[in-house]
Amino acid sequence: MxxxxxxxxxxxxxxxxxxxxxxxxxxxxxxxxxxxxxxxxxxxxxxxxxxxxxxxxxxxxxxxxxxxxxxxxAELHPISNLLQVRDIHDEIAERGHAHTTRVCGITRERASADVAGAMRLRKGTAVFRCQLVHLENGVPIQFEDRHVNPALAPDLLRQDFSCVTPSRVLFEHAPLTEAEQVVEAVLATPEQAKLLDVPAASALLMVSRRTVSQGKVASIARLYHPGARYRLIGRFSVSSQEGKLA
Incomplete structure (x- = not known):
């Protein structure tokens, strides 16, 4: 340089x-x-x-x-020692509400250095990318930007994501054995604000999640939620010494 x-x-x-x-x-x-x-x-x-x-x-x-x-x-303090990884469709259905999905992009692309490092793959390896907006009773509550390892979900791109979520496909093809997540507050970019129907630079809750199946990274996802529309609930159990996957 x-x-x-x-x-x-x-x-x-x-x-x-x-x-x-x-x-x-x-x-x-x-x-x-x-x-x-x-x-x-x-x-x-x-x-x-x-x-x-x-x-x-x-x-x-x-x-x-x-x-x-x-x-x-830094060794960050977890929000809870019980980690639940659930399908957003199930969460919304349990509240008695209707879940719909707006598909922004479903593509195959070459993994950047950062994506490859997080997924334990070689830079340039082909990965799937899903970009979706999840709505509850017609109101956007989550923008999902997910990269998936094709080796663990080879038919992902053939799915109709207006009927099924990437999480559901992964649960069926690559059952979870490990997961990690980081939660932080970020400001909405103009694109994210438009997708989530909030003002630009609004506060968002971003969950960065990596899921592992039998020693292989199945997916990494950034899940963006409007701060005024979403609550993150953690449960603590004094009897549990390990993180729990659900």
């Missing part, structure tokens, strides 16, 4: 990239991040740019910087 390119790259770009890699599960809690020098080479930017990005991520509690050792992904 030349000096001009380095001087033009902002610390926000570096910060956002590292933040997204953590949110996608590419870097797990406790994992040591590349050194500042390695990040400078990776992003082609000045060392001060990387230093400021890491300093802000540390201030936000996403990473820990240890003197003489480096930077590590």
């Amino acid at each position: 030349n000096a001009r390119r380095k001087s033009n790259l902002s610390y926000e770009t570096v910060k956002t990239s590292i933040h997204q890699r953590i949110a996608d599960g590419g870097w797990q809690p406790g994992v040591r991040l590349p050194s500042e020098r390695e990040l400078v080479l990776q992003f082609g930017c000045a060392r001060m740019t990387v230093h400021r990005a890491l300093r802000e991520l540390e201030a936000e509690g996403l990473i820990e910087r240890r003197q003489g050792s480096g930077s590590y992904v």
Whole structure:
């Protein structure tokens, strides 16, 4: 990279990239991040740019910087020790309401470096991508942006997602054996705001979820919910020492 390119790259770009890699599960809690020098080479930017990005991520509690050792992904406190992974159709039906789906895109694409890392695949491997809006009684409550491993759900693209959800297909073809999720507040992009019928920059609740079946990552998903329309409920059991999948 030349000096001009380095001087033009902002610390926000570096910060956002590292933040997204953590949110996608590419870097797990406790994992040591590349050194500042390695990040400078990776992003082609000045060392001060990387230093400021890491300093802000540390201030936000996403990473820990240890003197003489480096930077590590912070061990975040889970919302609950009971993890439930459910089909949104079932959740809405249990409330006695009608679930409908608006299909935004169902495609096959090459996995980016971040997606491949989170899915434990080679960069450029073919993956399926589903982008859907889920509505409850006609009101948008979730935008689902999901990548799926074709090896575990080979007929996914042939499904009619106005009748079945990606979660239902995965439950049938790749039964869960493990799952991870991160919950955080984000601001709606113009596209997300339009899909969810909320004002631009509205507060959204984003759930980043990775599901595993028999040692293979089945899917990674970002689930966006309007903050004013959705509640995340966690249940705590003092008798349970492990996360529970449902």
